[in-house]
Amino acid sequence: MTATMRADSDGTSRTTQTLSVQQALNRALADELEADPRMLVFGEDVGVLGGVFRVTDGLQARFGAVRVFDTPLAESAILGTAVGLAIAGFRPVPEVQFDGFAYPAFDQIVSQVARYRYRSRGRLPMPITLRVPSYGGIRAPELHGESTEAFWAHVAGLKVVSPSNAHEAYHLLRASIQDPDPVIFLEPKSRYWQKSEVDLARSGGVRGARIVRPGTHLSILSWGAMVDRALRAADIAAEDGVETEVVDLRWLSPIDTATIAESVGRTRRAVVVHEAARTAGLGAEVSARITERLFDRLRAPVQRVTGYDVPTPSGALEDEQIPSVHRILLGMQRVLEYRRG
Amino acid sequence: MPEPTREQERELYTCVIRARALDVELVRWHRQGIIPGFPPSIGHEATQVGAAAALDRTRDFVFPMYRELGLALAMGVDILGYLGNHNGDWNGGSFDPVASRFTPIQSVVGSNGPHAVGWALGQKIDGRDGVALACIGDGGTSQGDTHEAMNFAGVWKLPVVFLVSNNQWAISVPLAEQVAGGSIAARAAGYGFPGVAIDGNDLLAVRAAVMDAVERARRGEGPTLIESRIYRRGPHATSDDPGRYRTLEDERRDAGEDPVIRYRRSALERDIIDESFVAEVDSEAAVWLEGIRSYLTTLPPRGGETLFENVYAELTDDLVEQRDAWAQDARA
Numbered sequence: 001m002t003a004t005m006r007a008d009s010d011g012t013s014r015t016t017q018t019l020s021v022q023q024a025l026n027r028a029l030a031d032e033l034e035a036d037p038r039m040l041v042f043g044e045d046v047g048v049l050g051g052v053f054r055v056t057d058g059l060q061a062r063f064g065a066v067r068v069f070d071t072p073l074a075e076s077a078i079l080g081t082a083v084g085l086a087i088a089g090f091r092p093v094p095e096v097q098f099d100g101f102a103y104p105a106f107d108q109i110v111s112q113v114a115r116y117r118y119r120s121r122g123r124l125p126m127p128i129t130l131r132v133p134s135y136g137g138i139r140a141p142e143l144h145g146e147s148t149e150a151f152w153a154h155v156a157g158l159k160v161v162s163p164s165n166a167h168e169a170y171h172l173l174r175a176s177i178q179d180p181d182p183v184i185f186l187e188p189k190s191r192y193w194q195k196s197e198v199d200l201a202r203s204g205g206v207r208g209a210r211i212v213r214p215g216t217h218l219s220i221l222s223w224g225a226m227v228d229r230a231l232r233a234a235d236i237a238a239e240d241g242v243e244t245e246v247v248d249l250r251w252l253s254p255i256d257t258a259t260i261a262e263s264v265g266r267t268r269r270a271v272v273v274h275e276a277a278r279t280a281g282l283g284a285e286v287s288a289r290i291t292e293r294l295f296d297r298l299r300a301p302v303q304r305v306t307g308y309d310v311p312t313p314s315g316a317l318e319d320e321q322i323p324s325v326h327r328i329l330l331g332m333q334r335v336l337e338y339r340r341g
Numbered sequence: 342m343p344e345p346t347r348e349q350e351r352e353l354y355t356c357v358i359r360a361r362a363l364d365v366e367l368v369r370w371h372r373q374g375i376i377p378g379f380p381p382s383i384g385h386e387a388t389q390v391g392a393a394a395a396l397d398r399t400r401d402f403v404f405p406m407y408r409e410l411g412l413a414l415a416m417g418v419d420i421l422g423y424l425g426n427h428n429g430d431w432n433g434g435s436f437d438p439v440a441s442r443f444t445p446i447q448s449v450v451g452s453n454g455p456h457a458v459g460w461a462l463g464q465k466i467d468g469r470d471g472v473a474l475a476c477i478g479d480g481g482t483s484q485g486d487t488h489e490a491m492n493f494a495g496v497w498k499l500p501v502v503f504l505v506s507n508n509q510w511a512i513s514v515p516l517a518e519q520v521a522g523g524s525i526a527a528r529a530a531g532y533g534f535p536g537v538a539i540d541g542n543d544l545l546a547v548r549a550a551v552m553d554a555v556e557r558a559r560r561g562e563g564p565t566l567i568e569s570r571i572y573r574r575g576p577h578a579t580s581d582d583p584g585r586y587r588t589l590e591d592e593r594r595d596a597g598e599d600p601v602i603r604y605r606r607s608a609l610e611r612d613i614i615d616e617s618f619v620a621e622v623d624s625e626a627a628v629w630l631e632g633i634r635s636y637l638t639t640l641p642p643r644g645g646e647t648l649f650e651n652v653y654a655e656l657t658d659d660l661v662e663q664r665d666a667w668a669q670d671a672r673a
Contacts, residue, residue, distance in 0.1 A: 066466055072496055077455040077489035084459020087444065088467070107486075111449050112456070119433035119445045122651040156652050180654035254657040
């Protein structure tokens with residue numbers, strides 16, 4: 001971990017560190033535990049071990065076993081316990097160890113966490129942040145590489161957030177924990193070890209989508225681990241003179257329609273990239289929003305580059321399922337070469 | 342454990358009578374089209390009122406399911422708000438769960454067990470001595486969440502009382518086809534805490550058992566499972582037809598003495614109440630019921646804009662847009 005203090009042009013100092021996504025998340029949890037004595041971190045193996053991805057490394061030693069604790073192996077009760085703790089006035093930050101293990105907790109998340117504020121008419125809010133190591137790309141066994149965002153985004157009462165790099169991971173996790181509503185925080189596990197500069201003091205804004213790379217010929221809308229691939233595709237396309245705008249959605253619910261429409265309104269061509277299966281995936285939602293708002297301005301139908309409608313495959317077939325840079329480039333080509341019949 | 346005073350028992354009697362009277366009326370009101378549906382608690386009154394009598398309404402917290410009318414009444418929950426769950430006014434009821442220390446009514450049985458566990462964990466962390474009452478039925482003990490909740494509570498020695506109202510029926514499925522091993526109370530041994538089976542038709546026995554469990558929890562000794570053996574004397578809900586799965590003879594044979602009649606008999610025998618008090622309670626209940634009926638029949642329609650409130654702390658852009666579209670469509 002390298003830290004540098006330097007003065008900005010406006011004379012204020014800022015703290016910038018080079019952190020991996022995993023380190024940035026760890027730092028965000030520590031800073032929130034420090035800031036809010038009612039915040040609790042719990043889940044399977046998050047205590048002594050520090051999490052199977054070490055995202056909670058050292059937190060129990062620093063904050064004690066009351067605020068950072070291991071639970072028995074039971075995802076539904078982990079989320080149910082979070083509901084009870086929220087009723088008791090705590091700010092629970094539970095973890096389920098892998099994306100596919102959020103399925104056993106589906107009922108608690110959908111029937112309870114998401115609805116409690118509504119059904120109690122605001123008396124029992126659920127400021128819960130569920131951290132979920134998510135998506136594929138690490139050759140993990142079955143149900144350790146699922147893309148679950150569409151399930152959660154479909155549920156009223158939940159918010160869904162997914163960071164794409166270390167800086168975003170730090171600030172989005174802090175914003176999610178501070179959010180008064182329940183947030184499903186999907187961590188791209190294939191990016192856990194990717195290092196980049198994190199400005200701990202300045203977020204650059206934590207709400208809505210952000211334009212990562214400006215461009216004029218088309219917009220790629222993406223999130224999580226796919227943002228990096230979209231950027232690589234944009235670099236390659238730039239060699240042919242194609243200026244690609246890359247938008248990182250960050251908040252998958254509520255979706256920042258304004259930023260998407262602003263970007264696509266300018267470029268007039270859109271490609272949505274996600275690794276989840278295509279049918280009823282979030283790409284369909286993003287496409288529909290673009291069509292509703294920009295139907296007359298679009299130069300081509302919105303293209304989707306997604307996983308296929310198959311169960312998340314085993315490691316040997318993972319690269320066939322997850323959109324490659326090559327497939328993203330082909331999707332870009334389809335919108336750029338589209339001609340009305 | 343303190344015996345109830347004469348005055349407390351007279352209150353318990355009043356509560357039991359009102360719970361039964363309201364249940365009977367709600368079934369009628371359903372047939373008259375006043376409410377869309379209702380799951381009667383007939384046969385549960387002694388267990389529910391007895392359990393509530395063992396709780397401290399200033400520090401304990403109830404995690405009910407959907408068949409807890411008597412418990413709600415005895416806990417002092419705003420009953421008109423409680424009925425909101427059943428008359429279609431608001432999911433979970435519109436009473437204040439914080440003031441009532443009684444969470445919104447649950448439809449998914451078993452799901453409330455882990456909530457009780459989380460709340461109880463909060464008590465332990467905060468160094469408070471409140472106790473969570475988790476309400477489960479015999480059917481609800483088949484749910485995975487019930488197991489997970491009991492396991493968590495056992496491992497962490499939390500102040501939770503799991504009150505299983507074993508009314509012998511999970512809609513149409515009888516106990517023997519729902520619960521393996523024959524005893525729900527016996528399951529507690531596997532979780533490392535005591536399980537007791539009690540006669541749930543005996544109000545004072547329920548009060549005593551829950552009080553024991555609550556005191557144990559307050560001493561930091563952990564959870565207790567109480568299997569309160571009763572009989573669901575009515576249908577599962579107003580839409581259910583028990584005639585399809587049991588006969589009237591079965592009911593007469595299996596139900597035993599009605600818990601409300603039993604408590605009245607006991608209270609009369611012990612000179613807690615007399616016939617004039619019985620008549621007074623009945624006539625006051627009739628007036629009380631008329632007030633509820635009048636409320637239900639004159640309840641103004643809920644404003645459509647409330648549809649969009651409290652989904653999130655603040656309206657999202659999407660919800661603002663949808664609310665505005667709703668308003669425009671409503672005007673058109």
